Amino acid sequence: MGDAAYGLWPLVVLNTLLFIVFAASFFHPTTQRDWRAMGGYSAFLVALFTEMYGIPLTLYLLGSWLGSRFPLLKGTHAGGHLWNDLTGWSGDPHLSPFHLASYLAIGTGFWLIAAAWRRLHEAVRHDHLATTGPYAWVRHPQYDGFLLIMIGFLLQWPTILTLIMFPILVYVYWRLARSEEHEVATHFGEQWAAYAERTPAFWPKLRHRPTGSHPSPGDARQRHRPATGR
Template sequence: MADAAYGLWPLVVLNIALFVVFAMSFFRPHTNRDWRAMGAFAAFLVALFTEMYGIPLTIYLLGSWLGSRFPLLRDTHAGGHLWNDLIGWTGDPHLSPFHLASYLAIAGGFWLISAAWVRLHEAAREDRLATTGPYARVRHPQYDGFLLVMIGFLLQWPTIPTLIMFPILVVVYTRLARSEEREVARRFGEQWTAYAARVPAFLPRPRTTQDERSRR
């Protein structure tokens, strides 16, 4: 290989373990549904870091096809920042617009997971429906947080497997959310119905629209 950026399997294992533990410290899974959500995120991390430090499969596949058009697409660690390669970014890949945006998305995702967990824990302790904090904007902020972290990683280091996995994981989280909603609806009845009518599931409405709905 052109450098020693790949074949670093201890680094693959270390990064997967660090991010899984880090995510669990924010998400704190308890139920089987929580563990399925965490497992889906862990699978994404395995695919990501295997290519980031193990085997650059995407670079091999695309390099043979697009190498003549995109000379930066090579099997070095810098070459793994695919979006940078495709736009011809020659500066430090960690300072590219894609990478900087990824930092914001990853940090924002973990913050959202943590902030939502605090509100959910408070609501569970008081035996009420979580409707404050992030839950005032969307019904499933923790799933949104996981997806936002994944988007951040895709901005930073997109690969063919993770790009394929992402829409599948969107479906997985959507199904987990629907299952969760059925249980909450049975428990809280009309209170849940009213909440679900005014708060969207995943994508927040503009504040002006939501404020108008709350005044009706």
């Protein structure tokens, strides 16, 4: 594969750092658990951009297997848009349904991380449990945000390594969320139990907006990165 669009290691470093710093500016990691969440996200980006601009390992592997059936897999940079090639999309790969869906997922993910942090920061500042905004829909909106960004990149530029990493990171975030919930349940008691009963962890109930989303003045102090936050 002699495509000049590969082997661009400065772009690998630049894009990786850009998306890491961008996410960190919204996420504001402070605790060890926060940095673990950022670490998983960062590892995903390193694997992604290494194949996008560095060494196209997925194309090497799939090209030898499927190259005769899908010509783009033989070595062009456009072959990295695997969903387009595998489904026969012949237009501009950046305007394909997969790419447009990826923009929506990535943008929504960053918005969710930022919106959730603002609600969490406000709740901590006023000694409230964060139950408004994104927290009225799910208990861990910022983790959802990270997963949406990763899904967006998988729609845009799937690789064997990132497809393997994604379910592992889902499990990692689930474990982090469970750990946070245990601590917050101990700290908040019945207030947390009532909130957890009406609010799903990751997947929102779309039939109706959750009730009781406004914190009461008697709420106990919430930890800076609570189970309700991720």
